[in-house]
Amino acid sequence: MALRHPRHALNNLLGHPVRFSVAALLAAASQLEFSFVRDHVEVSDSVLSKQVSALEQAGYVKVSKGFVGKRPRTWLSLTKDGRRTFERHLGALREIAQS
Amino acid sequence: MDEVTPQEARAALGDAKERAAQVRQTDTQFRVILLVLAGVDLTAALLIGLFPEGRSPLVGITLLVVFVGGLTVGVIVLLRARAYSRRGLVFFTWTCAGFTWWNAAVIGVSVTTGWWGPHQSATHFSASAIIAAIPLLVAAWLVGRWR
Numbered sequence: 001m002a003l004r005h006p007r008h009a010l011n012n013l014l015g016h017p018v019r020f021s022v023a024a025l026l027a028a029a030s031q032l033e034f035s036f037v038r039d040h041v042e043v044s045d046s047v048l049s050k051q052v053s054a055l056e057q058a059g060y061v062k063v064s065k066g067f068v069g070k071r072p073r074t075w076l077s078l079t080k081d082g083r084r085t086f087e088r089h090l091g092a093l094r095e096i097a098q099s
Numbered sequence: 100m101d102e103v104t105p106q107e108a109r110a111a112l113g114d115a116k117e118r119a120a121q122v123r124q125t126d127t128q129f130r131v132i133l134l135v136l137a138g139v140d141l142t143a144a145l146l147i148g149l150f151p152e153g154r155s156p157l158v159g160i161t162l163l164v165v166f167v168g169g170l171t172v173g174v175i176v177l178l179r180a181r182a183y184s185r186r187g188l189v190f191f192t193w194t195c196a197g198f199t200w201w202n203a204a205v206i207g208v209s210v211t212t213g214w215w216g217p218h219q220s221a222t223h224f225s226a227s228a229i230i231a232a233i234p235l236l237v238a239a240w241l242v243g244r245w246r
Binding site: 007015017021027036090096 | 102103104105108109111112114115118119121122123178179181182183184185186188
């Protein structure tokens with residue numbers, strides 16, 4: 001039987017509010033610095049690290065490390081799969097919101 | 100996944116919209132760089148118009164300082180950036196490409212029509228440089244209007 005209710009298109013991982021906010025920020029960006037995401041999602045480094053790891057393991061987020069001078073920088077970006085999944089999740093939310 | 104109510108879905112959509120707006124606010128950094136580039140171009144136009152070649156030894160040094168200073172400011176702004184929005188980055192890249200082509204076209208027309216030449220006034224160069232800066236100024240203005 002085909003599952004028609006939009007909730008079936010929701011992604012479990014993105015159901016978490018912090019992960020959803022991180023994905024929403026990254027969806028509008030080419031790449032964001034870790035501290036930018038932390039400041040805007042308003043979570044601690046450790047909480048963000050944990051949630052980003054979960055998204056990275058799922059293949060939704062790419063983490064790149066580099067340096068500006070001597071200062072280490074961590075950059076986050078959505079992968080193609082992550083972008084597709086987030087768009088599908090948003091589409092399901094829109095359908096639910098209209099119901 | 101737990102049941103999501105329409106109210107929760109609307110709240111999540113609102114959150115997504117707000118997050119996207121937060122990222123787009125960082126596009127002002129591209130505006131700064133575009134204005135710096137335009138400033139360098141216009142300063143060069145002004146200096147060469149006011150002090151044609153050979154009349155002041157300081158003009159060359161001042162031009163060098165303006166170019167290096169502009170480049171330094173641009174690099175610093177880019178290095179300090181913590182976010183690059185997709186829209187801003189695409190727009191900035193296309194603006195730089197457009198400026199390069201437009202500049203080449205202005206130079207080409209200025210040379211082939213004789214507008215630039217050994218016996219022409221230095222103000223001709225200034226006028227061409229001002230025209231060349233138009234794409235940068237228009238792009239900076241457009242970025243300033245973005246919401």
